[in-house]
Amino acid sequence: MPVSSVQMARVLHDSLNDESNKNEVVRLFLEFCEEKKLTHLLPNIVKHLEKINAKKIADNTIRVYVARNQDKDVVDMIVDFVSKKSDAPISVHKDEKIIGGFVALYRNTVYDGSVTKQLSRAKEILSV
Amino acid sequence: MSVDTVIQQLKTRLSDFDAQIETQEVGTVIEVGDGIARMSGLDKCRASEMLEFPGGLIGIALNLEEETVGAVMLGEYAHIGEGDTVKRTGKVLSIPVGDACIGRVIDALGNAVDGKGDIKDTEDRLIEKIAPGVMTRQPVDEPVQTGIIAIDAMIPVGRGQRELIIGDRQTGKTAIAIDTIINQKGQNMKCIYVAIGQKESTVARTVAKLEETGAMEYTAVVTASASSASSMQYLAPYAGVALAEYFMDKGEDVLIVYDDLSKHAVAYREISLLLRRPPGREAYPGDVFYLHSRLLERSCRRNKEHGGGSITALPIIETQAGDISAYIPTNVISITDGQIFLNSDLFYKGIRPAIDVGASVSRVGGSAQRKSMKKVAGKLKLAMAQYRELEAFAQFASDLDENTKKQLDLGQRITELLKQPQYSPLPVGVQVALIYAANIGALDGIEVKEVQNWREKFISHMTSGHGPLLEKIEQGWNEEIEGELKTVIEDYAKK
Numbered sequence: 001m002p003v004s005s006v007q008m009a010r011v012l013h014d015s016l017n018d019e020s021n022k023n024e025v026v027r028l029f030l031e032f033c034e035e036k037k038l039t040h041l042l043p044n045i046v047k048h049l050e051k052i053n054a055k056k057i058a059d060n061t062i063r064v065y066v067a068r069n070q071d072k073d074v075v076d077m078i079v080d081f082v083s084k085k086s087d088a089p090i091s092v093h094k095d096e097k098i099i100g101g102f103v104a105l106y107r108n109t110v111y112d113g114s115v116t117k118q119l120s121r122a123k124e125i126l127s128v
Numbered sequence: 129m130s131v132d133t134v135i136q137q138l139k140t141r142l143s144d145f146d147a148q149i150e151t152q153e154v155g156t157v158i159e160v161g162d163g164i165a166r167m168s169g170l171d172k173c174r175a176s177e178m179l180e181f182p183g184g185l186i187g188i189a190l191n192l193e194e195e196t197v198g199a200v201m202l203g204e205y206a207h208i209g210e211g212d213t214v215k216r217t218g219k220v221l222s223i224p225v226g227d228a229c230i231g232r233v234i235d236a237l238g239n240a241v242d243g244k245g246d247i248k249d250t251e252d253r254l255i256e257k258i259a260p261g262v263m264t265r266q267p268v269d270e271p272v273q274t275g276i277i278a279i280d281a282m283i284p285v286g287r288g289q290r291e292l293i294i295g296d297r298q299t300g301k302t303a304i305a306i307d308t309i310i311n312q313k314g315q316n317m318k319c320i321y322v323a324i325g326q327k328e329s330t331v332a333r334t335v336a337k338l339e340e341t342g343a344m345e346y347t348a349v350v351t352a353s354a355s356s357a358s359s360m361q362y363l364a365p366y367a368g369v370a371l372a373e374y375f376m377d378k379g380e381d382v383l384i385v386y387d388d389l390s391k392h393a394v395a396y397r398e399i400s401l402l403l404r405r406p407p408g409r410e411a412y413p414g415d416v417f418y419l420h421s422r423l424l425e426r427s428c429r430r431n432k433e434h435g436g437g438s439i440t441a442l443p444i445i446e447t448q449a450g451d452i453s454a455y456i457p458t459n460v461i462s463i464t465d466g467q468i469f470l471n472s473d474l475f476y477k478g479i480r481p482a483i484d485v486g487a488s489v490s491r492v493g494g495s496a497q498r499k500s501m502k503k504v505a506g507k508l509k510l511a512m513a514q515y516r517e518l519e520a521f522a523q524f525a526s527d528l529d530e531n532t533k534k535q536l537d538l539g540q541r542i543t544e545l546l547k548q549p550q551y552s553p554l555p556v557g558v559q560v561a562l563i564y565a566a567n568i569g570a571l572d573g574i575e576v577k578e579v580q581n582w583r584e585k586f587i588s589h590m591t592s593g594h595g596p597l598l599e600k601i602e603q604g605w606n607e608e609i610e611g612e613l614k615t616v617i618e619d620y621a622k623k
Contacts, residue, residue: 081149105154108169110215113149121148126141 005041008033009048013056060088065095065103067115082106155197157181157212163201163357164402167214170197176256180215181208186237188221188359191403198403200359202237223367224250225374230318233335233349236363241351242335253374255366259425266431268465271496272383272440275311275553276304276481278546281505281563282512283468283488286496287381288429288438292460294445294452295470299482301444303550304468305385306334308442310341311553312383318375319347320384322368325361325391328353341551361395369426369439376430376437384427388444389420393456410455420456421463452487466490480547485512498556500605504563508542511566515539541571544579554587557598561590564610565617573621589620 015025033039064078070092079090082104095103098114105111155169165187173179179187179199185208191198201208223238226249233242240247268286285291293301309319321338323331331351338344348371352364365386372382386392393416400413408414420443427441443464445457450472452461461467466489475482497505514535522528522536545566548554554562562583565571574582590598594616600609 108153108155108171110152110154110213111149112152113147117150118147122142122145125145126138 003036003038003041005044006048008038008041009045009052012045013049013052057089059107061106062088062090063105064090064092065098065105065114066092067096067098067100068094078102078104082111153216155179155214155216157208157210157214158196160205160208160210162402163205163359164399165199165201165205165208165214167197167199168195170214170216173197173216174220176220178217178219178221180217181205182212183207187214190399191405200357200362200399200403202357202359202363221255221363222252223255223370225253225371226250229348229371230346231344231348233331233351234367235356236350236352236360236367238367251374253370255363255370256422257370257373257426259422260428260430260434264430264434265428268429268492268496270381270429270438271493271498271501272308272317273311273315273553273556274304274308275555276307276548277554277559277562278481278483278485278548279304279468280497280556280559281501282485282509283466283483283490284493284497284501284505285440285442285466285490286429286493287440288427289466289490289492289496290424290427290441290443290464291490291493292443292445292464292467293470294447294457294461294467295482296447296450296472299470299472299475300480300550301446301470302334302387304470304481305387305442305444306337307551307553309338309347309383309385310343310551312346313342316381317346318372318380318382319343320368320372320382321347321349322365322384322386323349323351323353324364324386324388325352325354325356325395326387328355337551358395358398361392362399365389365392365423369423372439373426376439377435379435379437381437382439384439384441386423386441386443388446389460390444390446390456393419412455416456417459417463420460424460424463465492478547479543480550483546485509486516498560498602500560500601500609501556501563503605504560504567507567508563511535511538511542515542537572537576538566540576541574541579542566544576545571545583547580555598555602557601558587558590560601561598561613561617562586564613568614568617570617570621586620590616 012029016022033042062079062082064075075090075092083106088106098116100115101113103110103112103114153170153172155167157165158168159166173189173192175189175192177189179189181187181201185201185203185205187199187201189197189199224247225238226247228247228249232240232244232247234247235241268288270287272285272287274280274285279285293304295301309321312319321334323334331349331353335349338347350364350368350371352360368384368386372384375382393412396416396419397412401407401411405413424441424443427439429438430436443460445460447457448454452458452469469484469487470482471484472482474484515538518532518536519539545562565586571579597612597616601613
C-alpha cells in the first residue's frame with residue numbers, strides 16, 4: 001500500500017510528543033525511511049510537519065481581539081479568564097468593529113465580551 | 129406617549145439585562161463546494177444542528193466524523209472560503225409556523241416568497257420530529273372527499289391515511305392532488321401543498337389556480353423549486369409536515385401533498401454523494417427508505433385524548449415508462465396505505481383521470497367511506513372488475529353471448545361515466561346518484577358516446593332540483609332515500 005507524506009508527517013508528529021526520546025524517534029524514523037526506500041518523501045514530510053506544527057501552535061494560541069490598545073494587565077486578566085492554568089502563547093489583535101470589551105478565541109471556543117455583543121443582546125430584549 | 133413613559137418602559141425592559149461574556153464553540157472551514165462544507169473543530173456538534181457561517185448563512189450538520197463535520201449550506205455560499213469560522217448555534221433546525229401561514233407561499237425555512245410581506249405571529253417548530261406513537265393514534269374512520277368519482281367510489285381515502293399517487297410524467301398526478309385540495313372547501317380541512325424541484329412557473333400556475341378557486345383560503349404552499357439548492361429541496365417536505373403538525377396539534381384535520389418524492393429522493397442522493405456517503409442501489413444512500421418512512425409516518429389520525437386531529441398525506445411519485453418496480457416507487461408503495469396508479473395508455477385514450485383501477489388500492493380507506501357510497505360502490509367495483517377481465521378476452525372472440533355483451537356494454541358506459549374534467553370535483557351526493565343510476569341500468573339505453581352528455585345534464589338536474597335529496601344521501605342511506613333517488617332517476621329517464 002502506498003504511503004503518503006501527510007500520513008508519515010502525522011505519525012512522526014504524534015511520536016514526537018514524548019520529550020525524553022525525541023532523538024531516538026527521529027533516528028528510527030530515518031532508518032525506516034531508508035529501509036522502505038521512502039527517503040524521496042522527506043522534503044514533503046518536513047513541509048507537512050511544519051504545517052501540522054503551525055496548526056497546533058495556532059490552535060493552542062489564545063487570540064485576543066480588542067478595540068484599542070490595552071495594558072498588559074488587562075490582557076493578562078482576559079487570558080486568565082479564558083484559561084487559568086495555561087502557558088499557551090498569546091496574540092493580541094486590534095478590531096475596532098467590536099467597539100469595546102474583548103473577544104478571545106482559544107481551542108475552538110469564542111469568548112465574546114464585546115460591546116457589539118452586549119448591544120445586540122440589548123436590541124433583542126427591546127425588540128421582543 | 130410622553131418621553132418619561134418611553135424611558136420608564138425601556139428601563140423596565142432592560143432591568144433583566146446583565147452584561148455577560150458569551151462562550152460559543154467554533155470550527156474552521158477546511159473545504160467548501162457544491163453546497164457542502166467540511167469543517168474541523170466543532171467537537172461537540174450534534175446531528176442536524178444549525179451552524180452559522182460568516183454573513184449569517186445557516187448550514188445543517190449532517191455528517192459527524194472523527195475529525196471533521198460535514199454540513200449542507202442553506203443559501204448562497206459563494207462568499208464562504210477555506211479558513212472561515214463557523215459557529216455552533218446549539219439549535220436543531222426549526223421553522224416558524226402559525227395560522228398566518230395559511231394563504232401564503234413559503235420556502236423550506238418558512239420565509240414568505242409570495243411578496244406579501246413577513247409572516248407574523250408564529251412559533252418555532254422542529255423540522256425533524258419523531259412520529260406520534262401507537263397509543264396516541266386511532267384507526268382511520270372519516271373520509272377525505274377528493275371529489276373525483278373514481279377515487280371516492282373505488283379507492284377511498286380516509287383522514288390520516290397515506291395514499292400514494294403514482295404514474296409516469298404527464299398522466300395527471302398533480303391534477304388529482306389539486307382537485308382534492310379544491311374539493312376541501314367547507315370540509316373543515318387545512319391543506320398544504322409541498323412543491324419539490326418544480327419549475328417556478330408551474331408553482332405560480334398552481335398557486336394562481338388555487339387562488340382562483342378560493343382554495344388558498346385554507347391552503348399553504350411550501351416550495352423548493354428546481355432552482356433551489358438541493359438542501360432546500362431535501363428540507364421542504366419536512367417543513368411542510370412541521371406546519372401540518374402545528375394544525376394537527378390544535379385538533380384540526382390537515383391534507384398534505386408532497387409533489388413529488390422522486391425529486392426529493394434525487395435531491396437527497398445529491399447531498400449524500402457530495403457528503404461522500406457510500407452509494408447503494410441506483411446510487412441512492414442506504415437510508416433513502418428511512419428518508420421517506422420517517423416523513424410519511426408523521427401522517428396519522430390522533431385519538432380524542434390527544435386532540436383528535438389528523439394528517440392525510442398524498443405523496444406523489446413519478447415513474448419511468450410505468451415501471452413501479454424501481455427503487456423509490458417500491459419503497460414508497462410499501463410505506464403508504466395504498467396507491468392510485470395512473471396509466472399513460474389510459475390517459476392517451478382519453479380516459480381522464482387515467483386511474484388504473486386494477487393496479488390501484490386503498491388499504492384502510494374502505495372503513496372511512498360514507499354509508500351511501502359504500503352501498504353503491506360495491507356493485508361498481510364488481511362491474512369494473514368483470515369488464516376489465518372480459519375486455520381483454522373480447523378482443524380475440526368474435527361471437528359473444530348475450531350476458532358477456534351486456535357486461536361489456538355496462539363497463540364501457542361506466543368508464544365514460546367515471547371520466548371527469550380537471551378542476552371540477554363532484555360532491556358525494558352527486559357521485560352516489562350517478563353510480564346508483566348506472567347500477568339500476570339507467571345508462572343501458574344510452575349510446576356510449578352520449579354518456580358524457582347525459583352525465584352533465586343529470587348532474588345539473590340533480591343539483592338544481594334535488595338539493596335536499598343530495599344532502600340526505602350525504603348524511604346516510606336507507607330504503608326511503610334509495611326509493612326517492614330511484615324515482616328521481618326513473619322520472620329523469622322518462623323525460
